[in-house]
Amino acid sequence: MPKHKPVRWSAKAIEEKLRNAPLIVLTAVVSLTLEVFGWAYIHLTNHAHAEILGLSIPMATVEGVIITASGLLALVAAFVAAERRADPRPEIRATAWRAQVLAIVLLAGPAFKAADGFAFPQQQDAAEAFSTSDEAKSYREIVADPASDSQVKADAAAQLARGTPQPRAVMDGTWALSFVFAAFLYGANMAAAAFLWRVKPETATQRERRIQNEDRRRIDYERRLAEDREHEMELARLKAMGKRPSWFGGMLAGERQEA
Secondary structure: OOOOOOOOOOHHHHHHHOOOHHHHHHHHHHHHHHHHHHHHHHHHHOOOEEEEOOEEEEHHHHHHHHHHHHHHHHHHHHHHHHHHHOOOOHHHHOOHHHHHHHHHHHOHHHHHHHHHHHHHHHHHHHHHHHHOOHHHHHHHHHHHOOOOOHHHHHHHHHHHHHHOOOOOOOOOHHHHHHHHHHHHHHHHHHHHHHHOOOOOOOOHHHHHHHHHHHHHHHHHHHHHHHHHHHHHHHHHHHHHHOOOOHHHHHHHHHHHHHO
16 A cells, blocks of 8 residues: 655644635634624514424524625635636636626625615614604694694605604615625725735646646647648738639539539
């Protein structure tokens, strides 16, 4: 049986293995902290349960797990995109944008839920503050006054609806600002994951293999370029002589033989 070489752990090797550990931990903490707001909103508003195989599963937990997994998977996609962008192989670098787009798409759900978590308490506080304000008191007096015009009463009742707490976050100006804030935080975290990623140094063997592949691609490209140039020169020469290209004549000869 082949003998395995013993693994030697040096300080340099450990540092290389853990070079991105602080970045992974810190970006994951930021992502999870933002998702806490989404979790809080979900548990405040989603009280549904699903019966599956005799088990009552709270949908708030399911929704929270999906949001958290999406946020963490977006981080992984950002790390993959950073690694591919720094890859010396052009065919790998060309796929980096796919991982980056996937990371942005995966952040849509967490960003929306974080915006809900930011906006919902503010909207509840605003409704409560309005219901106890002098303005709401004047509107209630108008509604209770039998001498008031019906249209004036209807307008006052519509205004009083502002003091009714909503069961879920409403997409108003507060929500829009909350979404911009959540998108900024998630985007900054994503940028940190992408720009601060430390790529593994290229080994001598990998560098030699890369140079060989690049030389092979360059030789193939130059060969194809020379063949295209030679073909164009042949076509130009035949055109100047008033003859058809040989491939055209051969095709006609083949058709005559088949006939």
